[in-house]
Amino acid sequence: MQGGEISPVELFLQAGPVVKAVIVMLVAASFWCWIIIFEALWTLGRLRRAIRSEGGGKGRMGELIGKIFAAGRDEAFEAQVSAAESDRRSAITAAMRRRAQELIESCQRGLPNLAVIASVAPFVGLFGTVWGIMTSFAGIAAAKDTSLAVVAPGIAEALAATAIGLAAAIPAAFAYNRLAAAFGITAKALNRRIEDYGTRLARGNGQVAPLRKKIA
Template sequence: MNGVTSAPLAASHDLSLLGLFMQADWVVKLVMLGLIMASVFVWAIVFEKFTSLRRAKREADALEDAFWSGGSLDELFRRQGEVPSHPMAAVFVSGMREWRRSMENTGTAQFVAGTKERVERAMGVTIQREMERLEKRMTVLANTGSAAPFVGLFGTVWGIMNSFAAIAGMQNTSLAVVAPGIAEALFATAMGLVAAIPAVLMYNMISSQLAKFASRMEGFAAEFSAILSRQTEQAAASRRPAGTEAL
């Protein structure tokens, strides 16, 4: 009699993806919905990061072209404005602003050393701030990549527990009775992997590009600091009182 009742039960199960979701326990459904939302959020973050990085690189190319074109740094500073629109411009403006403030001091050896230190510190703080802005929400990718498989596994364990409970209640261990419940449970694990694998891959890829862009800004800041240091030394030499060269 058990074999007779199990056939219609197995036949009533829809083993499509939608059917597995609709027939799953409410806890497993919540796990699946959470993983689907996490996956959508991951791809939204990935799209935003690739877009912002592409724009930042394009604008950095334009700024470096203008910077190395031999034009006036003061004119380039005025064009960028007080509120720069991209990270590289923010580094340039912060260094230029600090240098112009320091140029109001008297020309001494301490002035030269102090100016270089203040300019480098200002650009370093700006690089750190801009990188924090570019890296915003990267922890979501890292957390999804590490936690999603375990969340899916929780749904699987819960579903299998329900399957064993159903087996005990029906006193039937045939595959037709066990398979639908196990399939629903394993679907949660699959959803966890669907969310986790892209999160891990995209996190590594974006982190690598962010590190390269940070190195690019640091290189630009070092070259810009050297140029400003030479101009500072020239300004200090021109301001040195007559006769001090012999001291």
């Protein structure tokens, strides 16, 4: 570092082995975080389009939505012996909801990892900072020189671990909350679609065309 400029690469190279290991872990966690975020956004977009499409639409997500409706049709034929329409509707929607719950859970499988990164990364960074400062003070004691020029580089290297930890944790925390809310809204839209389709199946004893109503 010269002229007050801070180079992240230089900070990393001058850091001790423990701080280097912490920084590598946090950078890897940050990359993992963004991979999970983009994958969840892509999955969420496909799921929403499939819910709005007739019969679930095309592609793998459309096939999964179609299987939910197929489970309802299968249950509708099984429930024909029930005299009460409300009983048939309950059985049909329950069958579709089980499939829908499995689908939503599979789409959200990466979100717990975001929560882990958001909660753990700051503490890992803090550990690296504390360790780096301890090492710096030990070096100061050995050199018997307490001037700021000697102290500052070591402390800057240590604080870099906390900064990287926060850089990994903040996007993870924000994305976890926003994505969890978005998946919750999408699950409600799918549930409304299931309710409408289940009602039509119950009234038609399984002889019903695919639902054409689109859910916003």
